[in-house]
Amino acid sequence: MDWVYVKNVNQYDGQEITVKGWVYNKRASGKIWFLIFRDGTGIMQCTVLKNEVAEEVFELKNTLTQESSVIVTGTVRKEDRSPGGYELTVKEINVVQIADEYPITKKEHGSNFLLSNRHLWLRSAKQNAILKIRHTVYYAICNYLNDNDFYRFDSPILTPNACEGTTTLFEVPYFDLGKAFLSQSGQLYLETGIMSLGRVYDFGPVFRAEKSKTRKHLTEFWMMDAEAAYVEHAQNMDIQEELIRYVIRTVIEKNLQELKILGRDIEQLKKADAPFKRMTHKESVDFLRSKGSEIGDKDDLGSADEAMLTEASDVPVFVEKWPKETKAFYMKRDGDNPDLVLGADLIAPEGFGEIIGGSQREDDHDILLERMEKENMSIDEYQWFLDLRKYGSVPHSGFGVGLERLIGWMSGVAHVRETIPFPRTIYRIKP
């Protein structure tokens, strides 16, 4: 390659290099001006001295606009006061394009304006930082799973059946076969995968046609679903805990600078890399009531409950053994109390709420069939799922991680719409 990325300039101290990117900002002061240059991998100050460059290069201080594309050649110089530790003393600037007046400036913009200009907003330092953290979180999850005997197993998006209810499904007319539905979760398909590969996961987009307008809801979001044969409830939580702690460590190791740009409380994030708390749903209800909540014995936890539950906790909290009425048909009942299921939700601290839902799955054919009939599910459509309980059924468990919510917590970004390149909500399908 005939040019250098800013993230690698530390390898070229004292050498002449070329960088290719955009004008992030500029500052002038008499016989010297500074081009704040960005190329996506980093930001670097380039110093332009009147006595050391051609006149037309020096005069670019007047014509270069924000986001103009430029190719800059100069000498790398160590500069400890500089954010990246290095600066460039400019020899030459080649202008690729002088940008039109850029719509996004330093002033405050409304969220609707920014979302309508998402294709440009992505260039800002904070959005760039979130995208880099997203990259890290995605591969930290993959690497942990790959190193722990899981195989990737891409479940289908176009499905004939609903995993949980049908009112929140997007429909797609499908040739002469009637309707298909966009998948809400690959879980049921992953259960076929474990019978071939032992441990599997998928990691892709899923869809919920929910009319929710909270800061935690998108209609299209990314989910990692994992499933493992012969893994039971307690070990299922162990895997989740190890995975999340690994992700925390990886993000802190790789994205310290991005976390700083986002103003994340890094010490607080570090504290979450310690043994997670585990409590039963009943214990959580008792605790919440002691704090004044009016939550019922068989209620799900609301956002306010989740926040209250983790208020005094530095680490995520597992809430396990839920009343069967609160959870899906496929969860295995607790052997000690058939009114409970062997499911657990993992609640992130600092008010970020649920980031994982998981459970041991019902592996008995007749019990599963009975539950599906009770929920008026089409036995015919789900025969393949029941088959898994006829041909070598095994105890097994799994869990699903919501990528955007996890990134929200890791990066300290309150609204999940900033954690995905092009967010889709009930009101927004563009750009």
Place this chain on the structure above:
Amino acid sequence: MDWVYVKNVNQYDGQEITVKGWVYNKRASGKIWFLIFRDGTGIMQCTVLKNEVAEEVFELKNTLTQESSVIVTGTVRKEDRSPGGYELTVKEINVVQIADEYPITKKEHGSNFLLSNRHLWLRSAKQNAILKIRHTVYYAICNYLNDNDFYRFDSPILTPNACEGTTTLFEVPYFDLGKAFLSQSGQLYLETGIMSLGRVYDFGPVFRAEKSKTRKHLTEFWMMDAEAAYVEHAQNMDIQEELIRYVIRTVIEKNLQELKILGRDIEQLKKADAPFKRMTHKESVDFLRSKGSEIGDKDDLGSADEAMLTEASDVPVFVEKWPKETKAFYMKRDGDNPDLVLGADLIAPEGFGEIIGGSQREDDHDILLERMEKENMSIDEYQWFLDLRKYGSVPHSGFGVGLERLIGWMSGVAHVRETIPFPRTIYRIKP
């Protein structure tokens, strides 16, 4: 973990271990019988000796059926004649479930039967091998890109506009906003990403509502789209070539056993890891005519053409500089000949056909606008895409790899429907 995966038994020579999995097969001969055991990670022969186990364990030779789930404890023994190099001398067998009579047997089944039982077919040795190669290919691509300055940038599936025509788009009713369409390619979105991150890619499902019924077509398939700022046509091909050669080496390194199970000609695959051939579209047309083809000057290459073109080649062949009529509106014209575009298709040898399509992109606002108007595209809907040519436009290029076609070639599997867990075609949406 309280048990061992078959892939790791080589670490336990002479030790007593427990494995958890399924009965793949069994063979009896007097006072000894063999349980062919599989757990997803591998297959291992377990020897059961009448004199060394309890009577009820020995008698399992009569009751264990194919695919029954079992937990086996025994001593690991090195056995060079064994396919995996190790066997287990059984001490104990715990039956989890005796499987019902398994529908898939050693006899030949029709493809419709196998596809309708895809949830079970996945367990067969060949399908298991293909899934493992898919895992390797996926991460080989990601690792190459991550090591070469690309950031993951997940483009949206629900989109307001069409990338290439609209007749092959799946429609989705979207709340009060009218219709959304399932993405056919993330390319245009990736072009926004390079302005933030320099080099980006996505890697997820894309959708084409094509009525094609060939062995190379699925309605839902996985695509990796990459895009890079300041990369021009020739360098774009260099990146593709390095990427594909890296994938070949990685698959051969990690999946030799799986390639053997599939009967892949491994020597032939190895030969493809050498400098790729490059020819212009015109050269390819001249060559094909010399072989008797009636292909026209401005024709796309059909499957037969692609096969003929690579017949005598051990390595993939780039066909570059196509007549502008054959390619999409966003490709940059060749500076030397405005009737051609700076696009290239990469054709795999051995008849597997196109595995990559790529090009340098048009970066001039006015030229791009003119082309879009000529194609009757809605300028209003694509304003965000045109914006990229107003605010710091740069030369840039990208390409898309079809995952299933690449796996097909790597693994030597002719029909792409076997290269994805649950294939979707015009006639099939289940299971």
